[in-house]
Amino acid sequence: MIIGVPKEIKADEYRVAMIPAGAELLTRRGHTVLIEAQAGAGSGITDQEFSAAGATLVPAAAEIWQRADLIVKVKEPQATEFPHMRRGQIVLTYFHFAADKGLVRACQQAGITAVAYETIKDRHGRLPCLTPMSEIAGKMSIQEGAKYLERPMMGRGILLGGVPGVAPANVVILGAGVVGHNAAKVAAGLGANVTLMDVNLDRLRYLDDVMPANVTTIFSDPLTVRDALRDADLVVGAVLIPGARAPRLVTLTDLKAMKNGSVIVDVAIDQGGCFETSRPTTHQNPTYAVEGVLHYCVTNMPGAVGRTSTFALCNATLPFAAAIANLGWDAAAAADAGLAAGLNMRDGAITNAAVAAAVGV
Numbered sequence: 001m002i003i004g005v006p007k008e009i010k011a012d013e014y015r016v017a018m019i020p021a022g023a024e025l026l027t028r029r030g031h032t033v034l035i036e037a038q039a040g041a042g043s044g045i046t047d048q049e050f051s052a053a054g055a056t057l058v059p060a061a062a063e064i065w066q067r068a069d070l071i072v073k074v075k076e077p078q079a080t081e082f083p084h085m086r087r088g089q090i091v092l093t094y095f096h097f098a099a100d101k102g103l104v105r106a107c108q109q110a111g112i113t114a115v116a117y118e119t120i121k122d123r124h125g126r127l128p129c130l131t132p133m134s135e136i137a138g139k140m141s142i143q144e145g146a147k148y149l150e151r152p153m154m155g156r157g158i159l160l161g162g163v164p165g166v167a168p169a170n171v172v173i174l175g176a177g178v179v180g181h182n183a184a185k186v187a188a189g190l191g192a193n194v195t196l197m198d199v200n201l202d203r204l205r206y207l208d209d210v211m212p213a214n215v216t217t218i219f220s221d222p223l224t225v226r227d228a229l230r231d232a233d234l235v236v237g238a239v240l241i242p243g244a245r246a247p248r249l250v251t252l253t254d255l256k257a258m259k260n261g262s263v264i265v266d267v268a269i270d271q272g273g274c275f276e277t278s279r280p281t282t283h284q285n286p287t288y289a290v291e292g293v294l295h296y297c298v299t300n301m302p303g304a305v306g307r308t309s310t311f312a313l314c315n316a317t318l319p320f321a322a323a324i325a326n327l328g329w330d331a332a333a334a335a336d337a338g339l340a341a342g343l344n345m346r347d348g349a350i351t352n353a354a355v356a357a358a359v360g361v
Contacts, residue, residue, distance in 0.1 A: 001031050001032075001069045001070055001324075001325040001326075001328075002031070002032045002034065002067055002068050002069050002070070003018075003026060003031055003032065003033050003034065003068060003069070003070045003071075003072060003321065003325055004034045004058075004064035004065065004067065004068025004070070004071050004072070005017050005018045005033070005034065005035045005036065005039055005055075005064070005071075005072050005073075006036045006039065006061040006064045006065065006071070006073065006081075007036040007037075007038060007039040007061060008039070008042075008073065008074050008075055008303075009061075009078050009080065009081070010075045010076075010078055010300060010303070011282045011283070011284060012282055012283035012284060012300070012303055012304065013042070013074065013075055013300050013303040013306075014042025014043060014303055014304070014306025014307075014309075014310075015042065015043060015074045015075075015302070015303055015306050015309050015310045015313065016039045016040045016042070016043050016045065016074065016306075016310055017072040017073050017074045017093070017313075017314070017317070018033070018035070018055075018072055018314060018318075018321075019040075019043075019045065019310060019311060019314045020045065020049045020050055020052070020053035020055070021053070021314075021318075022314055022318045022321070022322075023035065023050055023053040023054055023055040024053040024054055025318070025322065026321075026322060026325060027053070027054030027055065028054070029322070029325070029326060031325050032056060033054065033055040033056065034055070034056050034058045034063075034064045034067060034068060035047075035050045035055045035056070035057055035058065036057075036058055036059075036060070036061050036064055037057050037058065037059050040310075042306045043306040043307045043309075043310040043311075044306075044307045045310070061081070061084070062084055065081070065084030065085065065086075065089075066084070066086075068089070069089065069090065070089075070090045070091075070092065070321070070324055070325060071089060071090070071091045071092065071093075072092050072093070072317070072321050073091065073092070073093035073094075074093060074094065074303075074310075074313065075093065075094055075300060075303075076093060076094060076095050076096060076100065076103055077091065077093070077103070077106070077107070079106075082106040082110065085106070085107065085110035085112050086110060086111070086112070087110065087111030087112070087347060087348070088111070088112075088113070088347070089110075089112050089113070090112070090113045090115060090324060090329055091107075091112050091113070091114055091115070092115045092117070092317070092320070092321055092324065092342075093116070093117065094116065094117045094118055094133075094270070095107075095114055095116040095117075095118070095344055096116075096118060096270045096271055097114075097116070097243075097344055097345075097350075097352075097355045097358070097359065098243060098244050098245040098271055098272060098354065098355055098358035098359065099245060099269075099270060099271050099272040099273075099358075101359050101360075104345075104350070104355070104359050104361075107345055107348065108345070108348045108349075108350070109348070110348065111347050111348035112345065112347075112348065113329060113343070113345065113346050113347060114343075114344045114345035115320075115324070115329075115339075115342045115343055115344070116243070116342050116344045116352075117129035117130060117317060117342065118130045118242065118243065119242050119243045119341055119342050119344060119352060119354075120320060120338060120339055120341060120342035121337075121338035121341045121342075122338050123338060127242060128316050128338075129313070129316045129317050129320070129342075130178075130240075130242075131178050131316065132309075132312035132313055132315070132316050133302045133309065133312070133313060134177070134178035134179045134182070134240075134267075135178055135179075135182050135312070136301070136302040136305060136308065136309055136312065137179055137182075137267045137301045137302055138178065138179040138180065138181065138182030138183040138186070138236075138238065138267065139182050139183070139185075139186050140301050140302070140304070140305070141179070141183045141236045141238070141265040141267050141301070142160070142171070142183050142186040142187045142190065142234075142236070143186070144265055144286075144296055144298075144301070145160075145171070145234040145236065145263050145265045145296065146160040146190065146234070148263045148287060148294055148296055149169065149233060149234060149261075149262075149263050151261075153287075153294075154261065154287070154289065154294055155261050155262075155263055155294060156233060156259065156260070156261035156262060156263075157261070158233050160187065160190045160191070160192045160234070161190040161191025161192060162191060162192075167193075168191050168192045168193055169192045169193070169233040169234055170192070170193045170195070170231050170232050170233050170234075171183075171187045171192045171193065171194045171195070171232070171233065171234045171235075171236070172194075172195045172197065172228045172229065172231075172232040172234070172235045172236070173187070173194065173195065173196045173197065173235075173236045173238055174197050174220065174225065174235065174236065174237050174238060174239055174249055174250075174274060175197070175198060175237070175238035175239040175240065175268075175274075176196050176197070176198035176200065176203050176204060176207055176217070176238075177198075177203075177238060177239075177240055179236075179238035179240070179267050180196060180198070180236070180238035181207065183236045183238060183267075184196045184207070184211060184215050185211075187234075188211060188212050188214050188215050191214070192214070192234075193214055193216075194211075194214060194215040194216065195215075195216050195218055195228050195232075196211070196215055196216070196217050196218070197217075197218045197219070197220040197224065197225065197228065198217075198219070198220055199219065199220050199221075201219065204217040204218075204219065205217075220249075225249055225250065225254070226254055226257065229250065229254055229255075229257060229258050230257050230258065230259075232258060232259070232262055233259065233262050233263070234262065234263045234264075234265070235250075235258075235262070235263070235264045235265070236264075236265045236267060237249070237250075237264065237265065237266040237267055237268045237269075237273065237274040237275055237278070238267050238268065239268050239274045240268065240271065241271075241354065242354065243344070243352050243353075243354035243355050243358075244271070244354035244355075244357065244358055245271055245272040245358045246268035246271040246272050246273055246274045247274060248273075248274060248275070248276050249274045249275070250264075250274065250275045250276060250277075251276045252276050252277055252290075252291070255275070255276070255277055255290060255291050255293055256291050258291070258292075258293050259292075259293075260292035260293075261292065261293075261294070262292075262293050262294070263293070263294045263296065264278075264293055264294065264295045264296065264297075265296045265297075266278045266295065266296070266297045267301065269281075269297040269298070269299050270299050270300075272358075273297060275295070277290040277291075277293075277295060278295060278297045279295075279297060280297055280298075280299045281295075281296070281297045281298050281299070282298060282299075283298055283300075283303070283304055286298050320339055320342070323335070323336060323339060324339075
């Protein structure tokens, strides 16, 4: 099979969808791996490293899209890439279709087979391709939130961990999955008062056992969320329903009760966001204010730490890319129900119920 890896072109995206080790393993199996020149530069991987691993360097993305049977990416196809997609081509990447009807229509019209990292499952029902990026985004949410709480960044001027004699910040985390867990660990390690909220009591019981004393677990309902928001300095949105649009947990009315200069980091923005006032932002222009509350809604947070993210992502995605390349889609999906769960679209037809519901199909 011909596998193509174009350079990522989304704003401030520094990851690449394959590392040299992956190219070597695939070429050893007789596959052709096409890598766009400079695709790995943002992750500190040189063209020479890819060449030494057996990959073929291609100067332009258009040729990769034209020749490849399987396109392996990091982020969803961008508007300038839409014309390159073609019927029968398999595209393996993060799609987050539920948040982007325009992307859905473009992929339908192109007739591609879309396999989404975010809905692939392992044998335990977990999301192995989403987990490493969720770990990174969770940790970054506190790093970025702490920065934007500083007064020059239009925050409240609060040090997350406080100092002796001065109280630390109050951090509220909505969702106790992988993102929430990692956010809570970092916030607690910095000394903040952390409230971790979820609707899964078993998950809350587990985290209550393993988290330090400055993390309090609270069952999430509209009343407890509103109560937590009033005291919050930093709120992290970390809610996920695989494939579906994120639920709106915080309304504009709720927002008005928050402190002036408090900060929201909406990690769920890739799936539409869990705050009514959330809209996608970029690393170049990451924040905006609504009702005096600073919103950080960058849609590719892990892209900023490209080297860490690339290796973490490729460790998880390579087995699935290799299975598709070695067996073809039909046989690979038949052999692995978890990989089959990644199918969001087949030859332009939506095959994922959550995606269909989110886009009204």
